[in-house]
Structures are given as C-alpha cells and as structure tokens.
Amino acid sequence: MAALSEEQRMIKDQASAWVREQAPVSTFRAMRDQDVAQGFFSETWQAMIEMGWTGLVVPETYGGAGLGYQTLGLVLEQLGRNLVASPLYASSVVGAAALMHSGSEDQKQALLPKIADGGRLVVLALEEGPRHNPSQIMCRAELTSSGVTLSGTKQFVMEGSAATDFVVAAKVDHGAGETGVGLFLVACDTPGVRRHAVKTMDSRGYASVTFNDVALDLEAMLAGPDTGQAVLEAVLDVATAALAAEMLGTAAAAFDMTLDYLKTRKQFGQVIGGFQALGHRAAGLYSEMELTRSCVEAALAALDNDAQDAQELVALAKCKASEFLHEMSSQLIQIHGGIGMTDEFDAGFYLKRARVLENALGNAAYHRDRYAKLLNF
Amino acid sequence: MAALSEEQRMIKDQASAWVREQAPVSTFRAMRDQDVAQGFFSETWQAMIEMGWTGLVVPETYGGAGLGYQTLGLVLEQLGRNLVASPLYASSVVGAAALMHSGSEDQKQALLPKIADGGRLVVLALEEGPRHNPSQIMCRAELTSSGVTLSGTKQFVMEGSAATDFVVAAKVDHGAGETGVGLFLVACDTPGVRRHAVKTMDSRGYASVTFNDVALDLEAMLAGPDTGQAVLEAVLDVATAALAAEMLGTAAAAFDMTLDYLKTRKQFGQVIGGFQALGHRAAGLYSEMELTRSCVEAALAALDNDAQDAQELVALAKCKASEFLHEMSSQLIQIHGGIGMTDEFDAGFYLKRARVLENALGNAAYHRDRYAKLLNF
C-alpha cells in the first residue's frame, strides 16, 4: 500500500491489537467446541459494533464512517489472521454493498443505518449449486400487480443462521417470460421462508434457505431485471476483493506460524529452517505472499477509485489469494509434521478455513478463466 | 521392462557401446559445425545399416529382423542419449510402419526390403500448419480415371532433405466431394515435387515439400479414404511411442550429465549436490525419470501386444516424456550455470533438441487432451 493515512494506520493498529489480545484463535476454538448455533460469539460482534467496524464502508449520510475498501481491507486482514468468526464480512461488507449499489433512497435510509449499527444482519443469498455460478440462477420472482412471489432455494448462505434479512438474487418473471436477474430484500420472518444451519468444516454459520411462494411487496425489489445483473456484478466485485483481503490475513498468519516453527523446531541437531530445502520453500512462500499482497491491495484500491480495470484486478486478487492460501495452508501442516495433524494444534483450522474461502465466490480456476475472458482470449 | 530377452540384451548392449564409442555428442557437433546438408553423416547411417537396425521392426518376410517395438525402443533410447543424427527413426520406424499398416502386398514387397536395407528413405509428410493437427489436412488428392493428382504443401518433414520417397497424407477428392484422408507414396523425383531444407534449432534435416499437381498412378495410393484415417492413427501411434523412447534417452543423458556435475562441481567449499535444495531437485527429477520410463516401456509393449489401451498409453508416454525432457533440459542449463550457457558445452544441444522433440507429433498439452478424450471426459 502506497502509504497509510493517519486514520488508516490507527484503524489497522487498533484491529491488530484487538485481534491479538481479544480474539486469539482460542476464541474460535471455544466457539467450535461449544457448537455455537449462529457461528460466532455475540460478544465478538458487540465489540466490533463498538469499534465502529460495522459502519466502516457505509456512507456517512447513512450513519457509517464512509471509509474506503482499502481501509476495510486492513481490518479484514487482521480478522483473517486469527480466524475471527463474525457476520462483519457478510453483512457490513457484502450486505452493505448490495444496498449501496441498489435500492431506492427509501430502502437505503431504512436499512443502511441498521447495518451500520449492527442492528440488522443483511446477507446475500446467491448460490444454488455446488459451485459458484452467478450466471445460472434458478430462483424465480414472479411480478404480479399486487407484488412479488419468490420461490427457490439458496445454499451456503454465509451467516445465514444469524441473518435478519436476505438479499436474494432471482430470475424475474413478468408473466411474459424471464427477463433477467433482480435482487430482492426478504426479512427472515416472512411467511414461506425456511432456513436450517449447514455444518461445514470451518464451523461457521452457513444456512440453506428455502423460499416457498414468498409474497413480497413490490418495494422488496432492490434492483429490477434492467439493472440487476450489473448490480450483482458490482456487489460480487466488492465481496470478492474483501474476501481476498481476509484470505491474505489467514495465509499470512499461517506463514508466520510456519516461519516461527522453522526457527525453533530442531531435528538432526539444528533448527529445521536451516535445511536448505525448507529454507527455499519458505523463501518461495514469502515471495508468493508479497505478490498476493500487491494484488489484493490493488483490487481494493481499484474499487475505491472506480478504476476501469477493477474487474481484472478483483479476479487477479481472488485467484492469487486462493492459490497462495491453498499452498500455504498445506505447507503449514506439512512443515509442522505430526503435531500439525492433531486437533489440539491450530493448523487444521487454517487448512479447513482455507478450502472454504478458496471455494467461496469462485475458486482460482474460476477467476483465472474470468481474467482470460476480460483480456479477450 | 519386465526382463530383457537374451536377444534384447545383446541389441541394447551393442547400441549402448556403439553410441558411446562411435557416436559421441562431438559427432553431432561436427555435423552441425560442417552444416551437413542432409542433416546426418553418411558414415553414421552406413554403420546403422550394417548393424541391421534399419530392418529391426520390418517383418522377416520383407527382409527385416521382425523384432518388436520394445526392442526398437532400446536402440532409440541409446541414440537419443547422444543426439545421434540419422534417418533411422523417420524411415526405418515411421516410414516402415506406414508401409506395414497400409499398402498392397506388391507395395510392401517393393519397398519394405529397401527400407530394411537402407536403400530407400521413406518418410511421412504430414504436418501443414505450425502445430500438430492430423485432423486438419488441406493437401488434396484428386482421383481421376487415369490416376491421382496431388497438391499441397507439407512442412517440417523429418529427414525430408535426404528422403527418397514421401508418404503423403491428403484429403481424397472423388469428384463428388472429399471423402476422407488417404496416404500416397510419392518418389522425390516425381515431376511437380519440390523441397527445400528448413534450418531448425536442432540442426537436423527437415524439409518443406510442395506438391504441385503431381500426377501419380493409382497404385501410389497406399490407403484410400475408407481406411486412411485408421492407418494414419496407427502409424502415428508407432511414431509417437518411438519418439518418446528417443526422448527418454535424451533426457536420461541430460540427467546423468547433471548428476555428474552435482557430484564434482564445488562451491562454497562443498560439492553442490550436497546443497539440499539441489539434492532434492535431483531426487525429484530422478523420480520423474523413473515414472517416464515406465510409461514409455508400457506404450511400446502395448504396441507389440496390440493392447486395447495402446492409444492411451502412447498419449501418456509422449506427454510424460515431453514434460520430463522439458524440465530436465531446463535444469541441465540451470544447474550447470554459466558453463551451460556456452556453445562450447553440450547442454545447449540438449535444450534445443528437447523443444523440437516436445513439439513433434503433439506436445504435452495435445496428448493430455487426447488422454482425457480417450477416457471420455
């Protein structure tokens, strides 16, 4: 990052200190061991609200701090380091972005302040099949004179267990056939909405949500078929770049744990980092981390600056972050040897979380393909 | 290889001794430095004829030894080791295979004994574009009542400078449209045939050959459109597996040179093979070599046994041989450092030859795709 502003430095230092002191990996372990249904501790969430992170990117008009994605990235990276479980990303980043990129002024006024103060958890309900594919949406929204009827099932909805509202992507049906994708705001307690928790390897709060002929007002439509696709893409760009920032943090912590082990663990009468094969492996991982960091920061900056090549940079960031986190989490286990295999040690958490994040919003192959398409080949 | 027969062991030992003593890399260097037009020394070729290698796979009925491709592979591997330049592969393997898989009894009687005694050099003229693509042939053969008229251009014809005859793959035109691929035998001195030498980085005898309304007898058709595609595929299987055997030899010699250097070159007060990063790299290369050898031998055995999965194994062998030779020739230079970059040292010959062989008859990606297609995905 070119140079942090005074404000950015403060926020980064605060996040770093809080994560180190208040949210060690043992907090995540306790959450998992206690099998907390919503997938995070309410205390954690409360602390984030108090630090103002929930409104970080929400414009000041709507009760937020109106800071940029680069600043947000600083916080997410720190959270990623210690696998901090919270709905910050799902609601205060992705949910907020959905409202910021769509919705009427009334809708914004009604919801954004609630997202910013943590009172509502608004999350995107997008995925339907086992692999990320936003161009194939099967959920349907029928527009009638009196409103909208929503039907379909959404899977792997992040923080879907704790959410208060869903932003649902659905094919819009005018009666005269489907016309495109729209985004719809659905409160969790609307009749016809059912959800159940999905138990994933990273022990976070995913849910599967079914919409059974859910009747909504016309105002529930945040974006209609004319703008829906563009809005969804813009929201996904934000979501993807922000996720890459969290992944960078997770991988960086795994690197630090590994480097520390290389410097302290002795075998054959010397610290194992002195074995050239391991030293060079560490050098290679460090180099990849530096390259990944550049991509992540560039993607966040491009979003802040509304840069022309933002989509390319977002695809680049997610691809590089996925690849590096994949390799780094694998090497975390491999270099730690037997101890890395035990549940008592934290390495397994990083490995499991890594694969979930790699897969989310399109894996490395998905974004490599996207990058090639954007480059016209 | 399961176990060599007595005969195979003799042939292998003979090839190994001859290559070591009579055909060192310095012979190839002399050939290159003297810019020998045909791309090999006639003495080399004469010696091969005398050792009977020219008739190794030709059936005894046609004056050959009637031995299998596994035995042939033993010889080709040795030749590959020292980059021995000769038309053995192009004529006595590929040319012979073309005749053995097609042609009337008369044609076989006429040509196979000449291939076996080295009197004629019969080579396949297949490639037309920059990349191997046997399914897109543009050369045309018009069948008329009186015979065949052949037109088109063939590129990168191996040993095309020294060849006496070409086996040309061409689309057959009956007058009522094209009906498939046929193979045609064309003597080099037929009116309308023009060739010129192509100077490639491996300093071997390639030619570009143009067929300008070349009038042929109907007997020139070795395979018609009903069988042509199948024959061509069978010939390419033989050609590809045999090439993989040569590539294995080239890569194995590069490995041996590298290992020798690792054991003798000293830096920082110890032989460089003692640096673990290089030791592990050598271990990885050796492992890949062992895997590649298994694939090459299995492909040759499958051809000898007419095995059902021969095509798969041939694709596997060429892919693995291409990948290993690519990496091995690159590491040959890298590990030798500065000396490897000089023309005075032989490493450059291996690197240049490697890329030519990798590309010939489809590179690793081509055969990976082919393998996937054969496995139905």
Add this chain to the structure above:
Amino acid sequence: MTEQAINLDTFRAEVAGWLQENFPENLKGQGIAPFGGVEGDRVVEGDAALWRDRLASRGWGTPTWPADLGGGGLNHEEAKVLSEEMHHVGAINPIPLLAGMGVTMVGPTIMEYGTEDQKKRHIPGICSGKVRWCLGYSEPNAGSDLASLATKAEENGDHWLINGQKVWTSGADISQWCGALVRTDSGVKKRDGISFLMLKMDQPGVETRPIKLIAGASPFCETFFNDARAEKDDLLGALNDGWSVGKRLLQYERASQTGARPTSNKVSGSLQSLAKSYVGETATGELADADLRVRIADHLMHTRAHGLTIARITAEAKGNPEVSAAASILKNSATRVSQERAELTLEFMGHQGLGWEGDDFSEDEIEHVRGWLGGKAISIYGGSFEIQNNIIAKNILGLPETTQKG
C-alpha cells in the same frame, strides 16, 4: 501341462472345496466391517471369529509364512491361487488387519532378526489374528529425526525397565504387544545406543491416550511408559543394534505403502465421471471446467504412471519389490497420487465438498472430507516427503548427506 501347473490346479480345487465348507456365507462381500474396520474398535465374534480361526488353522492368514510357525507354507503361486479363490467367493483375509503391525512389519522383522525362541513365541500369535501389535517409534520431540529418541530402557535383573513417552503409536489402545525403539546406551553416538524391545501392552507400567486429529477420532495414541517391563529375551536383534532392526522394519513399512491408496474408499466410480456429476459436461462430452479438466487429466496420467512403475519395478525385481531402493520414489509418488486426488475431488465438489456433518451432505461427501484431512499425514508419517527425498539423493543418487551433521 507342466507338473507345476497340474499341482496348482489340484491346489485350486482343494482351496475351492475348503472355502465352500468353511467360509461363512453371510460374511460374503462384507469387507472388513465385521472384523472391527480400520479402527479395529469392535469385538470380533460370531461368524467373523469363526472365519478368522478357521483361516488361521490352515495358516492361510499368512499364507507364505513357514507352516511350523503358524503360516501356510505356500509358495507365491499358491498364495496367488488362494487369494484368487477367496476373492471369487467374496471372502477377505482379516488377519493382516487384526494383527495391526504384526503381519506387515513386525513378523517379517522377527523372522529376519529373531532367535528361534522368539519366532516360536511371537509368530504363531500374529498368524492367529488374535495378537495385535503396535509400534513405539516416534517421540514428541523426535519426529523425522528418529535417532534422537529419549525413551530409556535399563537392565533390572531378568528384565528391562522402560521409561519415556511415545507418540503416534497406532492402535496402542487395542494392541497386546508393542515393538519399541528404546535407548539402552546414552554414552555413544545417538544411533548407536538404541535397542529394539518387544513388550506386553497389558501391564501397569503402560498407559495409552488416544489422539484427536484434524479429521476427528484417530487410531493414534500417545503411549507412556512408567517402569514398564520387557523380558530380557524379548530384545530383538543385538543390544544397541536397534537402529538396524528398526530401519529394516521401516523398509517393510515403506514397501507396504508404495501402492497409492485412495484416501477415502467411499467415493466410488471413476474420478472423471464423478467430476462430471458435479461440474457438468460440454456438448462434446468434455468436463465443463476446462481448467479443472487439464488438472484431472494430469492427475490421472500421473496415477497411471505410478501404477505402471510399481508393475515395472515388481517385474524387474522378479516378484519381490519389497525393500527395494525404489521404495522412496514410490512412497512420494503414491503420496502425490493420494493427496492430489483428494484435493481435486474436494475442488470439484465445490460447496458440497466442504461439509463436516449433517444431512446437507451425502455420506460419501462427508467421508471424503475426513479422508482428505487424514490423508495429509501420508506425506508426514512413514518417512516424510522430505526424508524420502534425502534418501533418494543419498542412497540412489550417491549425493552427500545433508541432514546428519553430528
């Protein structure tokens, strides 16, 4: 027909007849489950116990081992016939499983290094399938550097007293015997003061504690020796020569690990068809994800190459590939096959590959996740990936040793 072939046919008929009489019909196709599964956590009883005992009574659980020690006394061709006929009727041989490390590692090593008395006391138990063995090798601070182990054995009259801690002792909590590497001389270079002792697990001085792994419950234990006792005549090999004995045993282990086992055996069908079921295919029948297709093809090609290499080395070794120099190559290659397959499967399963429990995932999917996690150990245990590379560089390629400085 040669005499040998006639004999084999006769033997085949004999086996078939015996199986018809002795193999309990309702074990057919049941696999290892009735014998406690991989975890070995169930009591073997009823038909399963019957089959185990009948098989053992002929020595056919260890068919090529000497008959006078409880083995079958068969040659390799006969053993092959036996295996074929058992496969034919859907029977498995549970004894290698029931003996823990007994059949694959401890038995061969005892037969090579043991006294006549030791063979007579230990081999029949292994052949019976009733005595399970574990191995006390790794220690908390040793890892791949086995020679630096600290567990001590001291002479105490007619027996040894053992004190120290082992880790990664697979099946320690359900084994009757343990083969342990212990330090019997601290005054010499570290490899030189090690001995191989055999001791009973069911004694007051031995305590075991199961280890929970990243994939969940595991067969591994921590094992604590507090004045544990081993008999004087249960020293295997010479005093302070345990390093050679232990290394030889590991070679038997490596030989048994060269085949690439799927990290999960529940995911059935070919990898490519499974991938298609998650990813879909193009109009021309290709996997819809071209990037993934390349990597799956590459993986399947490597897998094939690995299989061909095992076959080639086996053939070159004339049917006895065990303990060959190539074992390290095959170990690393097998590891790559297994781990790569698991990662690719996880990838194409997408969200469905990320489950931990619950009805949102199929049994196969959950099983695969656990297998993928557990499989991360393949490149760590039994000589890590790095150790195998050291062995290849030094023993096969003749490069200088880089790990042992002292």
Add this chain to the structure above:
Amino acid sequence: MTEQAINLDTFRAEVAGWLQENFPENLKGQGIAPFGGVEGDRVVEGDAALWRDRLASRGWGTPTWPADLGGGGLNHEEAKVLSEEMHHVGAINPIPLLAGMGVTMVGPTIMEYGTEDQKKRHIPGICSGKVRWCLGYSEPNAGSDLASLATKAEENGDHWLINGQKVWTSGADISQWCGALVRTDSGVKKRDGISFLMLKMDQPGVETRPIKLIAGASPFCETFFNDARAEKDDLLGALNDGWSVGKRLLQYERASQTGARPTSNKVSGSLQSLAKSYVGETATGELADADLRVRIADHLMHTRAHGLTIARITAEAKGNPEVSAAASILKNSATRVSQERAELTLEFMGHQGLGWEGDDFSEDEIEHVRGWLGGKAISIYGGSFEIQNNIIAKNILGLPETTQKG
C-alpha cells in the same frame, strides 16, 4: 498552482525548447541501433555522436547525478519531466547504454565509496557516454561462490600488478575501464582478502576473448590479466574491503534487474493475441487450446502481480526502491516472468518457434528463439535463482545460513 508545479512547468518548456533545437530529427524513433545496439559493436558517429555529446553537455544522460561531476543535477520530478519530453519527441538517452556498467552500477558505487579524486576522475567520463565500463567479477571456478575468487593483485611500487582470469565480463572487448574484484590478501578468510580495483582495459596486460553462447554470439568475454596494471589510487573503498564494495554494486545490479524485461523485444502485440494468431480461437473467442489458455492466463496474472509488486514496493520506499530487501524477490519473480513468457511463446508458435535461420521463419520468430535461449541466463547471472532464495531465507526471513560452512 504550487511553486513547485510552476517551476516544473517552466522546466518542461525549457526542455521542450532545447530538444527542438538539439535533437537530430532523423534519430527520431530509431531506438538504440544508431548507438551500436545492445552489442555495442558499431562506432557511434554522425548524428548519434552529436546527440550523445549535446545530451552530455547538459548532464542529461545522467540527469540526477551531481552537476559538478558531469550529471544534470535534477531532482526526481525534473528528471521525470525530461524523460517524458524526450519520449514525446521520440528521443532516447543512449548514455546508460554507451557507458556499459558505468551508469547502472559502477557510477553509483564510486559516488558512494570513492574519494573526491576518484569521483572527479571517473564520473565525468561515465556521464559523457564515451567511457564504457565492464566488470571483472566471475571467475571460471567460482560461479555463484564469488568469494572464492583467485585473481590476485600485488603491490608493486606506485601500482598494482594483477594476474588471473575473469569470465562473463560483459562488453570487456569494447570497454575502456574495468571494475574488478581481486584478491589482495590470501592469508585471511576468503571474503576478507578481496579488494575492488579500477583499471584500464587498453593495456598490454589485458586480453579479452568473446564467448559464443547457445543463442549465438554474445557480449560476454573471457578476460585474462597478465601483469595488468592498476594505479594505486584506483583502489575503490578500503584495502581488503572489496567484498562490501562489490556486494553493494551487485545490489545496484539487482535493482536494475527487477523489472521483467521481455527476453525478446521483437515479438510485438499482447501475448494472448499473438497466441491466437498461431493457435486460433473458438466460436466464443477463447484461445483454441484450452490447456495453453490456462497457462497463458496464469502467466499474465503472475506478470501483473509482479508489476503491481514493483509499484507497491516503490511506493512504500517513497520512490527509492533500489537496493531494498525485496530486490531478491523481484529478481526471481522477474526471471519467472521472462522465462515463462519465452517458453509459452515458443510453445504456441509450434514448428514456427523452432527455427534457427532462413526464410521459413519470420524475423520475429528467429529473434524469439535467440531471445528464449539467451534468457536462460537470467536465472543464472546476477545472483542465481538459488542464491536469491538463500538471500531471502537468510536476510529477510532470518533463517540460518545454509551455504557458507567455512
């Protein structure tokens, strides 16, 4: 408008005016060819010599160097303006090229370590573009182990006598001066007895012999010193402290190598469009070879990441990224970019990528082959790939040194 911006605008106008008067029209867009090209094998004359001398008269060949030593005395913003305006009229600055290693490496090192007298004697020559420097570093048996060099310098009255052999001295046959690492004390640990001497190349004791490389002719030479002479006051830095001086110079080299230069500058257009021209495309506009497409995309992404990293590190270092700890990372990354691009291009060109000479291949194709071969050196010279990894492990990550045992 700030004062600084006003000054810059004034300066821009001044430069534009000066260029209009002084830049010879017919050098426009000619690139480095009139100045001897990369090989430097042509005499600089006519307009080329005129332009060189006019540029040097303002010190603008080395714009940020001190004006009293022949530099331009400009600040970084002004230098940027100069560069922009020159680019605008199609002019290049040939002086870094004409000075060999003078501008990029020797000059900065002299300014850091040299005496006032040394600066006055050597810097103006570099700034003039008339004095070319080469470097005597590598020796036939040293390679990456620079510290083990054997070329000796002995004091002999008012000068040094140098004996020994150097190799890979780029441009030695056309240089006027050489900066050489020599051994001045054999009795101490090998790094401690090395000094950095500057000597004239045009003297009886110096002989050069060009080296032919795998790509053909090269700028590299073997250089032989037989009682070659260096003046006493041309010792740069302290006696026996040449290791520090030489290492510092290499850091300047590494900094100049972190940009990924294409191994051939003749292949124009984007890699992906060039690939399409050889391989073709599908109905939906994708590269027809899906396997290759994945690898080209991966390469382009790495290339982008590399560029972003240079930009980030430059920004973090506030405009002065030279000699940073990240240089080793960027060197290896740049190497990968260059070599990977060359290999991919070779691959998609198919047969057309395999030419050596003749009309069957385009000039671009032949040029690419030579560039691909020459580019294999990028991971060997200037600190090999392996050496850079050692540096990263030791200097950045703080892991123990693995190369230096003695």
